[in-house]
Amino acid sequence: MNALTRTFHRWGSPPTFYRFAGRALPWLGWPALLLLLHGLYAGLVQAPADYQQGDGFRIIYVHVPAAWLSLFIYTSMAVAGVIALVWRMKVAEVYLRDAALAGAGFTAVALASGMLWGQPMWGTWWVWDARLTSELILLFLYLGVLALDQALPEPRQAARACAILAIVGVINVPIVHYSVEWWNTLHQGSSLSRFEKPAMPASMYVPLLEVALGTMLFYGWFVLARMRGSILLRERRQSWARAVAMEGA
Amino acid sequence: MTRRQRRLALVLSLVLGVGLLALVASQVFRENLMYFYSASELAAGEAEEGQRVRFGGLVVPGSVEREPGALLVQFRLADCEANLPVRFSGILPDLFREGQGIVASGRMQQGVFEADEVLAKHDENYMPPELVEKLGGDAGKHSCAPFKSLQEAT
Known part of the structure; x- marks a missing residue:
């Protein structure tokens, strides 16, 4: 076994993961808080208003990070799904469910903030164009994973079903992302992409990047904290979990 | 295995x-999956006369005519190759202006697009007002993705 596979398997062991996650939490939580506070202040207060949309454009500082996370989380769930199906790793099974909860939340925020912006800017709350429709399907996929997990009483079986849904549904992620390029949509194209110059000045996009990174770290903090709880609950009959619980009590 | x-x-x-x-x-x-037709698609007759479709394009600068004392507006929507007249009676969204991307719903009737709904299509560009002034007005850096080449054509 080489070093890579050894690390991979060690991470998959619940007690090691529990300890590692506990140590990682402050390194995610505090930077997330600082980045979000500064980024939101810079974006909502300091950044200049847009020449056409006025202050209404500031919804981008909520909408875009939430939308990015909604795609990132689903992709990570598909990866976890493959690991759960092929290597039967418990940590990946726990991740699937806890990530779906956060993902559903971010997707709902992205949809709701987009509707609030669409009403004054486009003149309508909702249109059935490819971007909006595929993002709505993404929300249903997340809710489907959560419902499937609740529907099957045996946790390992439930995790396997959720893994399959996560893997099958990941095809929707590139559709959401490229919908604005493949089809005529009412939704605009991306303002920030890795390969092109941003379509806004630095005073507008630097806060956006801060908020996006902060949201990402916040998500990491949230999902690790939740997974620690889920793992402890699942392993409650194991001696290491009892030892941890006794320590805490 | x-x-x-x-x-x-x-x-x-x-x-x-x-x-x-x-x-x-x-x-x-x-x-x-296409949310709207472009001007050249409509001009080529891809949508049938009287069939309800959406029509997206840029409002041709200088083409907006308002009927005095009524809500009736006429303007032309264009892409890089063609432009067609649109008639609409109603309240226009805030972002409606010349050079702006618009999606109208309605029907083609004798070469005129009779719209019953007009939505603004915002593009991916965000600019503070000072920068716009420096660039010399609105039209400067606009690129509405699907209508990109209009400026080059006109």
């Missing part, structure tokens, strides 16, 4: 199969 490899192969073929299915579906439903 070990069991693990067999499971991996199964998962990979699942991903591949679903991906292929999605590709085929998106090709089959291509027309329906």
Whole structure:
């Protein structure tokens, strides 16, 4: 076994993961808080208003990070799904469910903030164009994973079903992302992409990047904290979990 | 093949199969996934006369005519190759202006697009007002993705 596979398997062991996650939490939580506070202040207060949309454009500082996370989380769930199906790793099974909860939340925020912006800017709350429709399907996929997990009483079986849904549904992620390029949509194209110059000045996009990174770290903090709880609950009959619980009590 | 490899192969073929299915579906439903027709598509007669469609394009600068004392507006919507007249009676969204991207719903009638709804299509560019002044007005750096080449054509 080489070093890579050894690390991979060690991470998959619940007690090691529990300890590692506990140590990682402050390194995610505090930077997330600082980045979000500064980024939101810079974006909502300091950044200049847009020449056409006025202050209404500031919804981008909520909408875009939430939308990015909604795609990132689903992709990570598909990866976890493959690991759960092929290597039967418990940590990946726990991740699937806890990530779906956060993902559903971010997707709902992205949809709701987009509707609030669409009403004054486009003149309508909702249109059935490819971007909006595929993002709505993404929300249903997340809710489907959560419902499937609740529907099957045996946790390992439930995790396997959720893994399959996560893997099958990941095809929707590139559709959401490229919908604005493949089809005529009412939704605009991306303002920030890795390969092109941003379509806004630095005073507008630097806060956006801060908020996006902060949201990402916040998500990491949230999902690790939740997974620690889920793992402890699942392993409650194991001696290491009892030892941890006794320590805490 | 070990069991693990067999499971991996199964998962990979699942991903591949679903991906292929999605590709085929998106090709089959291509027309329906288009939110609107462009001016050149309408001019080429891709939508039937009287059929309810959406029509997207840039408002041709200088083409907006308002009927005094009524809500009736006439303007031309264009893409890089063609432009067509649109008639609309109602309240226009805040972002409606010359050079702006618009999506109108309605029907083609004798060469005029009779719209019953007009939505503004915002582009991906965000600018503070000072920068716009420096660039010399509105039209400066506009690029509404699907209508990109209009400026080059006019």
